[in-house]
Amino acid sequence: MNFMENAKIQAENIVKEAYEKAVSQGLLPQAELPKIAVETPKDASNGDWASTVAMQCAKLLRMPPRKIAEALVENMELDGTYFSKVDIAGAGFINFTYNMDWYKNALKTAVLEGENYGKTKLENPEKIMVEFVSANPTGPMHMGNARGGVLGDCLAEVLSWAGHDVTREFYINDAGNQVDKFAHSVEGRYIQIIKGEDAIEFDPSWYQGADIKELAQMLVDAHGDKLLDMSEEERFDTIVGFGLPHNIEKMQRDLARYKITYDVWFRESTLHQSGAVEETVKMLSDAGVTYEKDGALWLRSTAFGAEKDDVLRRANGFYTYFAADIAYHRNKFETRHFDRVINIWGADHHGHVARLQRALDAIGLNGSERLEIVLMQLVRMMQGGEVVRMSKRTGKSLTLSDLLDEIPVDAARFFFNSRAAETQMEFDLDLAVKQDSENPLYYVQYAHARICSVIKSATENGKTLPNIEDVDLTVLTENDEKALIRIIAQLPEEIISAANDRDPSQMNKYGVALAAQFHRFYNSCRVNDAEPAIRDARLMLCKAAAQAIKNVLGMIGVDAPEHM
Secondary structure, eight states: OOHHHHHHHHHHHHHHHHHHHHHHTTSSOOOOOOOOOEEOOSSGGGOSEEEOHHHHHHHHHTSOHHHHHHHHHHTOOOTTSSEEEEEEETTTEEEEEEOHHHHHHHHHHHHHHGGGTTOOOOSSOOEEEEEOOOOOTTSOOBHHHHHHHHHHHHHHHHHHHTTOEEEEEEEEOOSSHHHHHHHHHHHHHHHHHHHOGGGSOOOTTSOOSHHHHHHHHHHHHHHTTGGGGSOHHHHHHHHHHHHHHHHHHHHHHHHHHTTOOOSEEEEHHHHHHTTHHHHHHHHHHHTTOEEEETTEEEEOGGGGTOSSOEEEEOTTSOBOHHHHHHHHHHIIIIISOOSEEEEEEEGGGHHHHHHHHHHHHHTTSOHHHHEEEEEEOOEEEEETTEEOOBOTTTSSBOBHHHHHHHSOHHHHHHHHTSSOTTSOEEEEHHHHTOOSTTSHHHHHHHHHHHHHHHHHHHHHTTOOOOOGGGSOGGGOOSHHHHHHHHHHHTHHHHHHHHHHTTOTHHHHHHHHHHHHHHHHHHHHSOOTTSOHHHHHHHHHHHHHHHHHHHHHHHHHTOOOOSOO
16 A cells, blocks of 8 residues: 555545535635645655645745635545644645654554565556576676666566566577677687688678687587588588577576576577568568668658668568568567557667657657667766776676676676666665675665564563554654655555656665665664663664665665575
8 A cells, every 4th residue: 555645646536625615615716726745755754745835836826826725725524634734835745744643553554564565556557578697608798798687677667566467588589690790700700719810811791709718719619620521501500509599598597697587588590491581571671661772671760850860671682670670579479469568778879769759650650759769878887986887707708608707796786776767877886795784785785684683682581572453653753753654655666666767766765775774763762771661662673664665675686685
């Protein structure tokens, strides 16, 4: 249950009812009011909710805001609500203050809902696919994949907690030019191993990584020089049939180590094999948005605002990656019936967004509305105040696997999710492994461990943890107690906000704020040596705080340790 939202709705209704009473008494003129503005004030000393309705309606009602506010407050009825008082501040701000019933019920709900606290049930949830990483299976995953993996996984999780039906998907690019290039690259290294470095000139456009050499050596170990006796087509089939599954399996292992599990691994090749790409291109032609030039078939992307048109089918008859991408998204919407698709892409793909959306519009799939692209900026890895680009172990570009050898998985996930996708970030490797409060992950995890220690100490000293139904929660009147309950109560709304904004980094910020408020409460309020009624109520508050922290860390894919 969302007690923040419930209180906000109550405040709106209190204002509406007060307005109707004031009109009936002739204190305010009759008018069609706009939606009542109610928000949390920046300064908590001004109350728990504030309404600017008096300023909103001053012109409409032709009265000073202060006079409107006075008429409204005079006619407000608070009995049976979550508010103890209403004040007027400044030019006409109307401030609402919670009563103890709100605090009691908010805390009680957090404890009783437990591991489900924060989840929203929607009457009509959207069926949403989140596609992320989707790295080419031609080499290891890099830092962009590392950041995109966490952002996509955490976004999928907050969307699920916000009540939607979510599917995580990885798109395997196992067709097209990059696969041909991959086969050529491995073939070149294979020939060099068998016949010597000078036997073939290694094309600079081929993949240069050490992983290509390793695959070539594995082929030599498995087949010796037999591939040299094969036709080019047979040799390429052997290389691709061996190399791609090997790389895909490694990606799956690395992502599993990274605590990312996909619901679907979708192969691009299936779109070509099923005829879906050809069929989709025909639909675009039938829609009148293509033309032929120099033997190729083009999409009129310039009509959609792009700087240049895109080739869909080359003069040699082969379909482009863009054609396959349109067919893939048609499959998402038309075949698998997703209401909404969210892709996590690198910022360098920004020019592709509108072209893909408009192509889907052209075949009646409303891509402009239903396809969302979250563009992710680059990340700089820092250590000792300097940019880190290379792996200490291999001397090559830092990969996801290298990163997870350097720092704990939890630290990688928390830090990569600490900034919104559109924000460039610096990942401080030194800070990520620090065991003190400077490290935000340590700070949040330590708060959870501290709470567990408090509860464990109580039970070890013979104080049975009470049933919350038997505890008088109205004794929690200290400012730091109330502040902790208020921030715990924010969790459902924070999740909804993160989901709606497509910004899971909000959960990191909330987790740090929650931990900070718990530490303030702990430093100002004795727990286990307090008077019994207060002790029991504070133990319930500790239990609720621990659950909220655990749920937040769980959404980020991070452990909540019971001791540190």
